[in-house]
Amino acid sequence: MGWTFNNPLFSLTTADQNKAAKDVWEGESLGGIAENNNPLPRPVIGLLLLTFATAIALTFPLYGQRPNAAIYLDYVSLMNSTMVQEVMNDRQITHHEANSKAMALIEDSLVHFESPYTFQREQHPIDLDQLRVIAPKIIELQRAGADLEQYSVIGPEVVKANFFNIQADGTVIAKQPWWDKGYEISFWYFIGFCLAVIITVKRLPHFSWRPDHSIAH
């Protein structure tokens, strides 16, 4: 296993070992099959990088993670306001109309306040019927002093999120960092893979060398 690091992007293998590899490559017939020494085509390298970027972009957590309970707290407060309750209890209009009107009032009011949850609210719209179901649970958690960002809304349930964000002091927060831990692993995994492949292919004879298949065949 002769290694050389003089010109790592050209070859990681010493000249004598490269010669031995070329002799084997040209001299033996693998069941009548031969292999060429072409480089990884550049479009393939481009596709590899594009694939990684696509993988990250497509699975970005903001496009799929569950809503946390904190983003609906203002909805719950406004739903319980007199103005909205009047609309919700208006017997002159249908249930569906009352819902739409009440939700429009809530959303109009929310526009006037700065909130860190604006984007997530757009990602996870909610209707009044579902809000009615989760509201008591959110209020109960708020009274208990819970951090609502650590709770996920899953259908009619408000449950502790299953994130395990371990802090430096050892405590665990069930809250997802915005970049998501799954990505950190993916980045290291991908970098590790690329390094391993680069080392593997640079240990082979350089791709400028063309094997002569007439020797063994």
Added chain:
Amino acid sequence: MLKYLFAKEDDIPQGSAAIFFAVSSIAWFIIGTGLGSFNAAKLAFPDMFHGLYALQFGHMRQVHVHAVIFGWIAMAFAASMMYITPALGNTKLWSEKLGVWNCLLYNIGLCLALALLWSGITSGREYSDHIWPIDLYIAFIMVIPWCVNVWMTILNRRTQGIYTTNWFFAGSMLMLVIVFLIGNMPEFLHLTGLNEAYMTWWFAHNVLGLLITPVAAAITYYIVPKITGNPLYSHRVGHLHFWSIVVFYSTPAAHHLMSSPLPEWLKSFASVEGVLILVPAVAYVCNLLLTMQGRWAMFVENIEIKFTITGVLLAIPLNMQGGFQQTRAINWYIHGTGWIVAHAHLALLGFSTFAEAAAVYYGMQVLLRRKLWSASLANFHFWMLLIGFSLYWVSMTISGLIQGAAKIYEVPYVDVVIAEHPYMIVRWLGGTMVFFGNITWLYNMIMTARAGDPVPVGRQPAEVAYTR
């Protein structure tokens, strides 16, 4: 076969094990697709055989799945490995006798396993349906002897290098043993809940991703250069394919459970790795298609290349679907619909089956030293398989999209059943075409063994396919 069970190793002709496995695989393919056609008929016409407990869909589905995976696909793989591995090492199979016993006990075990499934004795886990005694039989009587034969043949090779195909064969068999024994742990350890679900899909994912697709690809790595006479386009791209399968496709099992309460970080990680299946896919497809340079006429003229390259081309939509359908947004729409059934058939009946059929066609001609009895019947088989599969795939994909839309918009279930009825009929027609195509294949191969013209010494069957 029986006369070789107790014969001396040197008295068993080389290639016997491969031929027995190949013939068994075709027979199981007919049984498996026959069961598939029957099941599809039950879905198209639900009142058929109404009231007969043993013929209900819930009993028959697993039998179809396991007859096809363990009977057709795995035995065709075994057949391929038992003649390709020694050929690539310029040696003979480590033990023909072990191979013959392996084939006999494989068939007996499979009959027993399917009989138990049919009678309703199952673990209840999709893809790992067998009860634990059968799991142990499969692992130690059916799979490990096969692995030992392949590994020992590679270790005893008379070449210094190991060709790409044999990396995949040896690697996939190692991963299969690990995946099978660990993946069936829920059965041994009585796991329940999320652990059971995750382990079940870890097994299901890996048995497809680390055995079926890589070995099918390995077969094409052999068939295309061997028959065209072209060198493989790139040894390096072969490395990229092999290692990216190992690295990226052993990790994304959680993408089967995107809506489950698994940790979000695990689902994100699995989803990213799931998209990265496009890395080996791109490497593999470009390597094989570039190897075809200057020999594209064989795609029309040669039956093995026709099957192989069709399989390679089907790997493109397979991996495009596979890469993207498990992302959260798309999975939300198609999870639990016929789309997934279509995708599974694209992998097993599309890509994998076409590659294996080529290997069995080629292997039997080479080992028997006889050319195909009827090229016309082989072409008929090809088109029955391709058209039948295409009808199945397209109809199930459409039906899956309908189910997805209905799921999202909360359309009443009975309306969905009515909307799907035509597609269920097309699915049945497609599956039945595959079934009848396979019967002609078995007939053609039996006639090849009995009455095929001998292939002259030193010639390839492909070279004399059109000579009289």
